[in-house]
Amino acid sequence: MAQQQIGGLAAIFLDEHLTVTAATRCREAGLKKFDAITPYPVHGMEEAVGIRRSILPYFTFGGGVVGLVVGLWFTIWTSAYSWPINVGGKPFNSLPAFIPVCFELTILFAALTSLAAFGYMCSLPKIDPPMIDPDLSSHKFAIFVPSDDHGYDAGKLEQMFKDLGAAEVKKVAVF
């Protein structure tokens, strides 16, 4: 969901396993709003940070159902009600012949709804968002703890990250 921009503490790691461990420790310490920043989806990170399964599929399903209904309604309405034309003596409502169009519209609506829902949930697109370290999209990993998180204590956290083997721990003004 939309994250407002707020400062906090960032620990940068050079190893994905350390980052997962650090995330687990943060969660065990009672932190809730912290997040990991990684160059690629790291296996086990969702469990470590405590991220619930994405609700995206519900939007996909909803979009698909709407697409199917729109497809059925539109093909039947145009062919049988709005301007019925006798094509080779076929019934005005030729349902089997409408299946391909309905199918394609189902897929199209489902895909576009998923995209829109993804953009909304990740609050994308975002213009020039603040960045902790440019290497976080290449070969470094980070745990970011916002300063308004439950039980945020910069000193204690810094010590914990250092003990875990963080390459760098720094205060971030805004993220």
Add this chain to the structure above:
Amino acid sequence: MILQRNKLILGEKNLKDITDDICEPVETLPGKGWVLMFIGALSLLLFYLVILGTVIAKGMGLLGVNHPNAWGTMIITFVFWIGIGHAGTLISAVLFLFRQKWRTSVARTAEAMTVFAVMTAGLFPLLHTGRPWLDLWLFPYPNQRGPLWVNFRSPLLWDVFAVSTYATVSISFWYIGMVPDFATIKDRAKNKVRRMIYGALSLGWRGTGRNWAHYEMLYLILAGLSTPLVLSVHTIVSFDFAVATLPGWHTTIFPPYFVAGAIFSGFAMVVTLMTLVRIGFPAFKDYITIDHMEVMNKIIMTTGMLVGYAYASEFFIAGYSGNIYERFVFINRAFGPYGWSYWIMVSCNTIFPQIFWFRRFRRSIPVMFVVSIFVNIGMWFERYVITITSLHRDFIPASWGNYAWSFFDAAVLFGSFGMFLTLFLLYLRAFPAISIAEVKPVLPVGREKGQGGHH
């Protein structure tokens, strides 16, 4: 552990090396080879534009279409390019659902191939209408003619929906896959313009855990949607033929036969392009390894045999059906005036790929390059055979006639390669041609001792 997997990525690379290797073509000026190829492709594209302009201005009569061959090069080449596009979706979506990790290195470029092939293909039916300025009539929009709607019972209209949906979903899937990589390029950018362009393309992606969770779900869903979509698109393309009552077209085998052929030709095109990419960007040889090429060659051989089975089955059913028209079409197809095209098709598609039974040839870049070109030729001829040999002699001998192949037929066919190659060459320089974020997680494959790489 008895079976140790081969490494998916060669060389002793770390994460930064992967980023550097893949971003290099985007961040450096192109070399001589690329420039020469680009000039060639661009010239062909300009030639193509002139030809298309002439066809639009003068009319479809410039091509060989006539009575009874109302469909010709444009439709044949449309099916050819659409089919090529399908392998890209197969690699990026179907193999993703099957958890085939080797796909990561080739998926991006295969998907790019899909997008460009669909763009190239999409022009043909639009131009084949003869009055492309009225192509908006293909879409059902409220109008002052009734409103008069499109005929939803027509396979040609199904095609409008199938191809436009396919193009939209493929482009979305391709683009979403590139978003994290755009962010990588933006973060590395040393100059302001590049930073701005790739920053905009990356949509402000930052790679937080919560965003990755949604991202992975979206990727899975788009893969899941693309899979039935790709099967439906070529099924519907085959309906363009199969729903007609023409002997040689009116068969139930067409949907699976077309889909197998599409995968077959598409993989051949992937192999053609990948051999060229490996030559052009030697650093990519560590990512697109001989193992990758070998797997694709196996798929080419398998689908080639599926297609061969379809050829045989069509013949058998034509004889077994007892329908004299059906039987005549197939005898005419193999031994009539267009018999040469039939035998080109059979030899290119079913005989030449058999060389891949031998491991040595399966792993030889020159051999696979040549075979993939033959397969592309063979698959173009397959559509030629289906379209022309069925049309040119149907029920009544009085309405028989040959296709009047003209200069413009050849020009349209070859020119379309100019469009495709220009787009593809630009893509190789402007976009990360291998998925950076997808390749990194498969780096440990084949490197973990005794674990067999289960993550």
